[in-house]
Amino acid sequence: MGPLTGLPELLRELAPQALAAVVRRYGDFEACEDAVQEALLAAARQWPETGVPAQPRNWLITVAGRRRVELLRNETARRRREEAVQHEPAPEVRGDDELALLLLCCHPALTEPAQVTLTLRAVGGLTTAEIARALLLPEATVGQRISRAKQRIRDTGTRFEMPAQPERLTAVRHVLYLIFNEGYTASSGDALNRVELTREAIRLTRQLHRRLPADGEVAGLLALMLLTDARRPARTGPGETLIPLAEQVRGCWDAAAIAEGVAILTHALSTAPIGPLQLQAAIAAVHDEAARPEDTDWPQIQLLYGMLHALAPSPMVTLNRIVAGAMVDGPAAGLAALDALAGDPVLARHHRTAAVRAHLLEMAGDPDGARAHYRQAARLTLSRPEQEYLESRAARL
Structure with missing residues (x-):
């Protein structure tokens, strides 16, 4: 048994790993997600008393697998398989499991709000209540959205595997971008920032970048998030009052995040084809590297926006x-x-x-x-x- 520290954070980190392993073995995303949620609930109840197991991820996978088998017991055709499965060791966690889970949550059959919600639940490990608070939605609405999304995935007959279509990765990047943007500048409500969303978007994008280090646009997305979020400490004053970029105290910006973002972007620009996310990150870098507002290289920003308009035109661009x-x-x-x-x-x-x-x-x-x-x-x-x-x-x- 290991020491019990940071249990909520530990469970949030292990949840997508356990879900990926269970879905890969048993299929049926909806039933497996329910089984993993019950395993997480059991851990939250038991571990404070018994301590964290030596291999907590395997504990969750084993308990979730058993629960998944219990859910199958009413299906006569699968009873023989259940007996065999109960004695099998816990499935291993493969390096690409969480990426495959992320791609599954961004299935093209799902609406954009459903992709965002399911990603936060299955990959981010947020509870329905946490997602509802973050998105300023009723908890019942979020629950229904998650349930319909899982049902839709089941209806499409999608298997848990790495899809070959590059457009699925484009959808993943877009969903993570949406999660970050909603956290950084909330579209409604009393708060300008929803830090839980920006942190989750950065965490998931880091994972994606580790899995796909050669993807220039994933690198560009991570750099953009870091370079933008670095300004967050200076963006608001007392009472959540908004402070525009030109009036922010730049000494309050996160210098480490800026340095990391610039390094990631520099490497991506030198090793991968230039894409819209890299250009957005480059614009953020020009702003961040200006010691004073009057030092901002506006001609370079104008040039970068011209390139961005040519690659990915949009009203905001x-x-x-x-x-x-x-x-x-x-x-x-x-x-x-x-x-x-x-x-x-x-x-x-x-x-x-x-x-x-x-x-x-x-x-x-x-x-x-x-x-x-x-x-x-x-x-x-x-x-x-x-x-x-x-x-x-x-x-x-």
Whole structure:
């Protein structure tokens, strides 16, 4: 028996490993996930009294396997197999099991919200209640979403194996990106950051990078997360007030995270084809490496956004490219570029478009116009810290 320290963290780390091993042996993701959850519950009850087993992962796999067998006992056709399985040793954990589990959770048959929720549950090890708190959803809604996702996987007949399609890996990167973004800038609610989501996204992306060190876009994603999250200590003031990048105390940034992110990105750019995530990480690195706001290399950022727009155009890339251009060519150029996008259905309704216009009008010396657009942006966002920040900008004018 080993000492009992950090039990919740230990169980969270072991949960996806045990689930991967049990699913690989028995199949049927839904039943295996239920079995592992019962094994985790048993561990949470027993280990504080008996101590952590010498091989806690094997303990969980064995208990979950037995529970999985119990769930099969009503199926007459499998009774002979059950008798044999009960005496087999616990299945080994293979190096690619957790990656295969991550790919399974990002199955193309699932909706994007279902992929996010199932990844947090099965691979992240978060409970339904923890996911509900992180995503600001009712616990019953999260439970139903997980249940439907598992049912959908079962209906597709998907086997637990490493898929060959590269688009599945693209989906995994996208899901991890979504989890991080929702944690770093919550789309709604009273908090600007949801640290549990950003930490989980970074942890899972680290695992993915260890499994696929040659994938430049996985490296780019991890670098982007580290370089962005490094600014988190300086992003908020008292009462979760938002502090914009130009006003942050840069000495509060996490220098170690910045150094790690730059190193990962530098290696990826020199060894793999350039992709959108690497370009986003490069933009974050340019910001992070500027000792003062006025030292920011805006021409380089403008160039990087041009490359990103060519590789992966999106409304937000377009908007950020306009901001970078305005910092190089002046606010009038930025306002003209915004006017040219007046018919874009996505940008026209987005609070960031109004906020950018307000900022450029403020730079151009039009306080009345800036104040009106800051207030418009505040009305459009669902995030309370962003609302308060935008209203404060308007009041300052």
